[in-house]
Amino acid sequence: MAExxxxxxxxxxxxxxxxxxxxxxxxxxxxDSPIENxxxxxxxxxxxxxxxxxxxxxxxxxxxxxxxxxxxxxxxxFVQEGKSASLILRxxxxxxxxxxxRGASASGGSGxxxxxxxxxxxxxRGWIAAKGLVPSxxxxxxxxxxxTDGTVKTYTRKxxxxxxxxxxxxxxxxxxxxxxxxxxxxxxxxxxxxxxxxVKAVEEQFGKDVVFNIVIQNR
Numbered sequence: 001m002a003e004x005x006x007x008x009x010x011x012x013x014x015x016x017x018x019x020x021x022x023x024x025x026x027x028x029x030x031x032d033s034p035i036e037n038x039x040x041x042x043x044x045x046x047x048x049x050x051x052x053x054x055x056x057x058x059x060x061x062x063x064x065x066x067x068x069x070x071x072x073x074x075x076x077x078f079v080q081e082g083k084s085a086s087l088i089l090r091x092x093x094x095x096x097x098x099x100x101x102r103g104a105s106a107s108g109g110s111g112x113x114x115x116x117x118x119x120x121x122x123x124x125r126g127w128i129a130a131k132g133l134v135p136s137x138x139x140x141x142x143x144x145x146x147x148t149d150g151t152v153k154t155y156t157r158k159x160x161x162x163x164x165x166x167x168x169x170x171x172x173x174x175x176x177x178x179x180x181x182x183x184x185x186x187x188x189x190x191x192x193x194x195x196x197x198x199v200k201a202v203e204e205q206f207g208k209d210v211v212f213n214i215v216i217q218n219r
Contacts, residue, residue, distance in 0.1 A: 034201035035078055039087070042194045043073045046187070050098070053184035068092050071219070085202050085212045093218040101183030102176075113176050118169035128165050128172075139164040 050069055068091065077088040094116055118126045128134060138160040146152050159167060195214055202212045 034204045035087075035198070038194075038197045038201040039076055039078070042190070042197070043076075045194070046072045046190055049186040049190045053098075053186035068095055068098065080206060080210070083210050085206060085210050086215050087198060087212075088215045088217060090217045090219050095187065095218075097183065099183050099185055099187040102180055104180040105177035114169045114173035117172055118165050126165075126169070128168050133168060134161050134164045136161055139167075141167060 047069055050072065071091060074090075077090070079086045079088065116126055117128050138158065140156055140158050141164075142154055142156050144152050144154050191214070198214070199212050202210055
């Protein structure tokens with residue numbers, strides 16, 4: 001809905017520019033902007049898709065992707081220049097793997113999986129910390145070793161929280177590298193309708209001659 005305004009005198013240059021882009025472009029209140037409305041609608045849709053994604057084991061990604069869930073409501077930047085418009089989505093790099101999955105690694109990997117699992121800094125927690133898998137007191141790990149005489153002996157080792165986090169991250173990362181990871185296509189199943197609705201919103205707000213595209217950037 002365009003808000004009412006009074007008449008004003010414009011220079012010929014400004015008149016021509018307004019005629020080219022459409023005067024209503026400048027008249028949408030923020031809350032009434034078709035683009036803002038679609039964007040806000042799909043923040044909810046994307047989050048619901050992430051939370052309720054069908055997966056082989058368990059339901060959704062919400063427990064392991066809290067950061068991604070949060071940032072689905074942030075980092076949306078709309079840019080319009082002349083006859084071109086873009087919506088830029090900035091997402092954590094691992095969004096792609098939750099959506100498309102990943103195959104088993106041919107080698108040991110680059111270490112990115114383990115780093116995402118473990119503590120990365122005091123202010124940025126990895127998956128293991130976010131899930132609360134390691135108590136502040138640390139954990140006890142049991143492992144077996146075959147002795148030279150053929151007997152198998154079980155050892156117990158007490159690790160503090162940081163050491164436990166690191167040990168778990170290596171174990172889980174190794175499993176992911178061996179078996180891969182199945183995605184849920186929570187993003188792929190939603191992005192098509194989102195783009196269609198955004199195209200309509202852009203046409204409504206800027207006119208049908210504006211070319212629109214979505215750009216996804218990894219944080």
